Amino acid sequence: MKQVVLFDLDGTLTDSSKGIMASITYMLKELGLEIPADDVLRSFIGPPLSLSLGNLYGMDKEAAQKATLIYRDYYAEQGIHELEVYPGIAETLADLSKDYTLGLATSKPAPYAEQIIGNLGFADYFTGVFGADMDGRREGKATIIKDALTHLTDDLSQVVMVGDREFDIKGAKENGIASIGVLYGFGDLEELQSAGADRIVENAGDIPAAVRELL
Template sequence: MKRLVLFDLDGTLTDSSEGILASLSYMMNKLSLKIPDDTILASFIGPPLRDSLSTIYGMDNTEVEIAEKVYREYFAERGIHRLAVYPGIENLLNDLSSNYLLAIATSKPEIYAKQIVEQIGLTHYFTGIFGADLAGRRSKKADVIAYALNKLNTKEAVMVGDRKFDILGAKANELSSIGVLYGFGSQQELVNAKADIVVESVDELTDAIRKLIK
């Protein structure tokens, strides 16, 4: 049986920063929220939106639900299209697909993740695309990974992602992990989270995956 490789989406397969930041700007302006500096704005990319809203703005559950709804007004219509596939990703997936099962595990709502992967023409590489639910009951990366493993009926995989949430989510599910530096996380973040391997480029991923799963 082929071994499983789980990929994060934002910052790992796609540079989605333009669409996410535009959607955040729309939400903040519509709700008259103070727009934070660029560093804090960038921190929104990766973790569940509700967690960032709660941490940065101190929102309660009701306020979070309102803000998420406004964010999705823009994202679902416009933000979802403002992204690019990282160079080399399609070649990587093509090379890996002959020896591994490939799937996506993302904190982005699953309905949007499936639309994105379809619009960038990569759906056929993946055995499954797994993400958060819109109600927020499954939003933590560890929960999404567990959901993916359950659906695919396996407990063995390697997780590839650009943020500490990917690495910590993998550890919570007793998986090996690879951190990528071309996305939105820093080397220090990935090292502190104890990624098994950290790579700088897409070109290094095949060898890193082969080191962790034969």
Template sequence: MLTYDTLLFDLDGTLTDPKPGITKSVQYALARFDIDVPDLEVLVPFIGPPLAESFHHYYGLTPEQAQQAIAYYREYFADTGLYENAVYPGIPALLADLRASHKRLLVATSKPTVFAERILAHFDLAHYFELIVGSELDGTRIAKADVIAYALASLPAPAYQNAIMIGDRKHDIIGAQQNGLPSIAVTYGYGSYEELQDQQPTHLIDSVSNLAILLGHEMKAESASV
């Protein structure tokens, strides 16, 4: 059982499963470049990392092209892809228990803040979080380390001295380490066990129910099946 008072949660792959919306938005953006990707599974690696990084890494887009691809991505995502998403079973109960125990909860995501806020409000999760921090629409503050640093700087000093980052991709773990935070890597999201283990997180968890146990909030099996 951990006794951290401030918990920073990643969004995609940690609180919600955004696979359909993100992959369809990427597919739409690539199609605008005449890149046809019929199999959405191929686009799963886009979930988590900054989009510009992924468009360059996987499809060789220049920085300028990547920014245009992001604009195309948002054409689909802002109205449709945003809601092609689902909350992982057990997450609402865990967040409610944590808040009832007077834990300070924050979201730290590479997704633009405006989209993160809309998603969390749509799924009735926003009220659990004291602060929701993401990237800016102009492309700034996209690195997870910068997102975490901004979130911590928004808190009173004692609060972030007992904080931990929870996420499903290596960027979450690296970002935590760069800010001097311990971390919990969750393998039920989109980072492989190998990807996460290579970054040496403080803890490695395979389900929402085991995350709850680690945080001292064991839940009924039927409410945390992931």
């Protein structure tokens, strides 16, 4: 059985800030809520949308689910296409896929993640795409990583998670696997260090060497 590398999507493979922030702005306008500054909007990228809505607007689960449906009205039509692949990602995936089993573990709903990976021409690199479900029953990075591990391997010593936010690193730790934090995404050095990343890299091109150091 090959060793496994799990990748986050937003902030790790793609800069999806434009589409996500536009979708959030649309949602907040439709709900008549105040539009926060861009740095606050960017904080929505990574964690489950319901978590951010609860923290910033005090929404309960039912209200957050209704807001999420409005968000998806825009995202499914426009936001999903408003992204860019980070430099070096295509080469990194091509390199690692030769020797490792690659999986995608994202807090984004799995159908959206599958569509994005397909649109980018990356589908052949990944053995599995694991994400939240559309009704919110399965969300949170630790839960999604656990789902990926269930399908891909039973040897936790042979798995590493690559992501840009504390949620990726903490989710890896909760599942007993190693982690690599990337600095080009939406997190920063302090966040990744505090979360306990085993390795931290500056560029996508540095990921393969970090993977080979850990596995």
